[in-house]
Amino acid sequence: MKATRVLLHFMMVSIAAYGTLHYFGFAYESLLLFTADRFVQTLSVGARLIHDSSHQLCVVMFLPGGPVQVKLAGFDWIYAGQATAVGVVLSTYTSPGRKAFALTLICGMLALVHTALLVLAVAEISKQINGANSDIAAFGTMAFKLYRLALPALLAGTWIICSREALFIISGVRHLMPVSQLHKTTPTLRWLWDCRKPRHSTRTTLSRPKRPITRMPRRQNTGKI
Amino acid sequence: MARSGFSSLAPLFKYLAYFAGSYCFLVAFVAAIPSISYQFTSLVTHAAAVLLSSVGFVADVYPQSAHIGYAEIRFNSTAYRVNEDCTGLSLVMLVAAAIVAIPAPLRLRILGVGLMGILAAFIGCMRIVILGCVAEYQGHMFHFFHTYLMEVVTVGIGLWILLFWFNITIPDRRSAAA
Numbered sequence: 001m002k003a004t005r006v007l008l009h010f011m012m013v014s015i016a017a018y019g020t021l022h023y024f025g026f027a028y029e030s031l032l033l034f035t036a037d038r039f040v041q042t043l044s045v046g047a048r049l050i051h052d053s054s055h056q057l058c059v060v061m062f063l064p065g066g067p068v069q070v071k072l073a074g075f076d077w078i079y080a081g082q083a084t085a086v087g088v089v090l091s092t093y094t095s096p097g098r099k100a101f102a103l104t105l106i107c108g109m110l111a112l113v114h115t116a117l118l119v120l121a122v123a124e125i126s127k128q129i130n131g132a133n134s135d136i137a138a139f140g141t142m143a144f145k146l147y148r149l150a151l152p153a154l155l156a157g158t159w160i161i162c163s164r165e166a167l168f169i170i171s172g173v174r175h176l177m178p179v180s181q182l183h184k185t186t187p188t189l190r191w192l193w194d195c196r197k198p199r200h201s202t203r204t205t206l207s208r209p210k211r212p213i214t215r216m217p218r219r220q221n222t223g224k225i
Numbered sequence: 226m227a228r229s230g231f232s233s234l235a236p237l238f239k240y241l242a243y244f245a246g247s248y249c250f251l252v253a254f255v256a257a258i259p260s261i262s263y264q265f266t267s268l269v270t271h272a273a274a275v276l277l278s279s280v281g282f283v284a285d286v287y288p289q290s291a292h293i294g295y296a297e298i299r300f301n302s303t304a305y306r307v308n309e310d311c312t313g314l315s316l317v318m319l320v321a322a323a324i325v326a327i328p329a330p331l332r333l334r335i336l337g338v339g340l341m342g343i344l345a346a347f348i349g350c351m352r353i354v355i356l357g358c359v360a361e362y363q364g365h366m367f368h369f370f371h372t373y374l375m376e377v378v379t380v381g382i383g384l385w386i387l388l389f390w391f392n393i394t395i396p397d398r399r400s401a402a403a
Contacts, residue, residue: 003384003385003388003389003392004385006384006385006388007381007382007384007385010380010381010384011377011378011381014377014381015377018373018377074372076372076373077372077373077376079373080372080373080376080377083373083377084376084377084380087377087380087381088380088384091384148310148315149252149315152315152316152319152379152380152383153244153245153248153319153322155380156244156319156323156383156384156387157241157244157245159384159387160237160240160241160244161237161241164234164237167237167391168236168237168240
């Protein structure tokens, strides 16, 4: 297992994922915005989340003097979180199926976390503007701090869980081997059959003394019937 | 069959339990004693200023604000605040927890925590230096570097340190397993 190779793989995949999210970020952000907006309405925060004409994320507050629109800039760090998660999962030593499963799980979970943080940000803005929703906003700072601390640990844990065969199976054959070779060492029917054979028979087969080549005397045709 | 599957997962569960426990302990410890964080921030910022000065730039640190969670560094025409997230304290804690959890002799764990902790702190230091240079010379790219690139590099280097230490401890783990 090459640490530098893992690092390079991680960087390349992560940069590719970030580039993709940067170009298709509006669609991803719209998805998060739709879900967060539903949560905001359910919690009766008294605000709406929208995209303005320049695709900028905005919070619209409904105040007695009329609606107030606040731009929510600097929220693109969510792309960094997603891109890092993609890089971490795809640089693991595991099978493609497990990678796909872990990727779906972790990206879905991060999307939910980002949605929750968006809702808490709206509550915080609401608290700053009209002093409402302070009970929801009280969780905001704590949740963000927790996110900052827990995300790297979660990603490291994901890498370790996905690469567990390469890291923890300590035996002469299977320790720190690539997945392709790991799969080659799994017992096959042929391998089991070879193990089942008694050793002496194999040895006998291999080192069987050659039968001396002797010509058998031809049966003489005596002419008798 | 299920029993053998569980026994093959036991080292993983043990590792994850130690890792999560150590990390939570370190986070709680640093949160309970904020002066550790302030001292670390001040130390890393000073080290970054020394690095910048040794390269030939003019860099001064104003640690008056260290007691409220950040230090200020002035570098040529740029002044910026460095808080504990910028210094990579969480990376140091993560690396320390990951190394403590690897099954190895105690002296090797202590050595690993020391060496890799210093390496992680150095990464935090380099992060400040790079961000300072970017802010000074390529200001329009600062947001990209600060929000994305340095975060990803930090996580990647944390992963690299972890794998590096896993590889170093192979002989000890193999002999312990035997």
